[in-house]
Amino acid sequence: MGCGRAGARLAGMLDADGHQVTILDTDSYAFRRLSPEFHGTALVGNGLDEDILRRAGIEGADIFVAMTQGDNRNIMASQIAKHIFNIPRTVCRIYDPLRQEIFNTLGIETFSPTTIFTDILKQHIEGKR
Amino acid sequence: MYIIIVGGGRVGYYLTKALLDEKHEVVLVEKDETICNAINDELGSVSIRGDGSEVSILSDIGTNRADMFIAVTGDDEDNLIACQLAKHHFKVRRTIARLLNPKHAHLFEKLGVDVPVISTEAILEIIEAEVPTHTLTHLRNIEDRKLEIIEIRIPPKATAIGKAVKELKIPPAAVLALIIRKGIKPFCPSDETIIQADDSVIAATPVEAENNLRMSLGVSDPKDA
Numbered sequence: 100m101g102c103g104r105a106g107a108r109l110a111g112m113l114d115a116d117g118h119q120v121t122i123l124d125t126d127s128y129a130f131r132r133l134s135p136e137f138h139g140t141a142l143v144g145n146g147l148d149e150d151i152l153r154r155a156g157i158e159g160a161d162i163f164v165a166m167t168q169g170d171n172r173n174i175m176a177s178q179i180a181k182h183i184f185n186i187p188r189t190v191c192r193i194y195d196p197l198r199q200e201i202f203n204t205l206g207i208e209t210f211s212p213t214t215i216f217t218d219i220l221k222q223h224i225e226g227k228r
Numbered sequence: 229m230y231i232i233i234v235g236g237g238r239v240g241y242y243l244t245k246a247l248l249d250e251k252h253e254v255v256l257v258e259k260d261e262t263i264c265n266a267i268n269d270e271l272g273s274v275s276i277r278g279d280g281s282e283v284s285i286l287s288d289i290g291t292n293r294a295d296m297f298i299a300v301t302g303d304d305e306d307n308l309i310a311c312q313l314a315k316h317h318f319k320v321r322r323t324i325a326r327l328l329n330p331k332h333a334h335l336f337e338k339l340g341v342d343v344p345v346i347s348t349e350a351i352l353e354i355i356e357a358e359v360p361t362h363t364l365t366h367l368r369n370i371e372d373r374k375l376e377i378i379e380i381r382i383p384p385k386a387t388a389i390g391k392a393v394k395e396l397k398i399p400p401a402a403v404l405a406l407i408i409r410k411g412i413k414p415f416c417p418s419d420e421t422i423i424q425a426d427d428s429v430i431a432a433t434p435v436e437a438e439n440n441l442r443m444s445l446g447v448s449d450p451k452d453a
Contacts, residue, residue: 147305149331171281174312175305182338197283198309201317 100124100146100176101167105192105212107132109164114139121155146176149183157184166192174198177207229253232294232320234280234310235301236263239326239347243300244274255289280310283317291318300326308336315340363447364438367430376435377405380445382427387446394419399440402433 102110102124110122111134120139123146124130130141144151146165157163163180165173170193177191190208193199199211229252233240236258244256248271256275258264267275278285280299291297297314299307307325314320324343325336336344353366365379382388388396393404407421408414408428415421423429423445433441 147329147332169305171303171305171309175308178308178339179335183335195282198281198313201283201313205312205316 100165102129102132106166110139111137123155160186162188164190170195170198174202181207229295230293231296232291234299236267236275237302239300241267281306281313286313286318294320296322298324304329304332311341312339364442374434375432377432380429380442380447382423382425384425388423389425391423393417393421397444399437401437402431402441404429404431406430
């Protein structure tokens, strides 16, 4: 869910590895970011809408990844996937590090690009000193 | 009571005002600076600028000692996440969230919202009651019992008019609780009660028997009324 730069790139990589990938975005213009080699499905719709998720084939999915720009949207969509559709794994991007920690303890796999990126940057800066 | 409200739109504003009038301690969290200032100018310093799903703001305003946490922004996801933080991180006893998509109500309850308030459904109920041709009004859902309390108004051409309750094929799971009739005190109907035109019948029924109940009273589908 979310075909931004990261979403489109991840979808392309997973597709290239032979996984069956469906990518969702509310704006069809976002799909321009998908590589021409992408063989998966691109679907316009809101990932918070259960009907859209069903149409995207969520019921047979092994993993659901939420990576829109909105932290709360990602958290809510992941929880829908986990608690309504019983998807075995849900991964969720949360920019806000504090929110990420809290929701990690509430049972969804969360990643904070803020934490990851600043950690790498800090190591890089200090390593070069 | 100490009450925190997230979202300074129309709902949040009037709610804050009403709760202040009732002498509660209220803090309103609003993202937009202009709205925040306008509310403070009018109601005194009650509004703080910030994101209601950010832990630092919620800590600053003492969410851990709040008796009630109410999220009424225009976005379901923001209301849900704010309430989840209040419930699970700050241990607020009672959380209330406004939601626009009725389909999310169950999820909200499951994830830490004590009272999901579905504004679209609430509006629909009021409209149902106001439209005179509408013969059926949903008064209340009792979610955990799968029951609803409804009001059926008997229109002049209903087939039940002039018949006793026992002659009607009321679904076994439904109960006629009260009849409100013009000019007399409302009363509990017995088997012998004769239904009259313009009666208002208050009944409790399982959701799935609602249609049969309506038919048994000879009231046609609200859409054709």
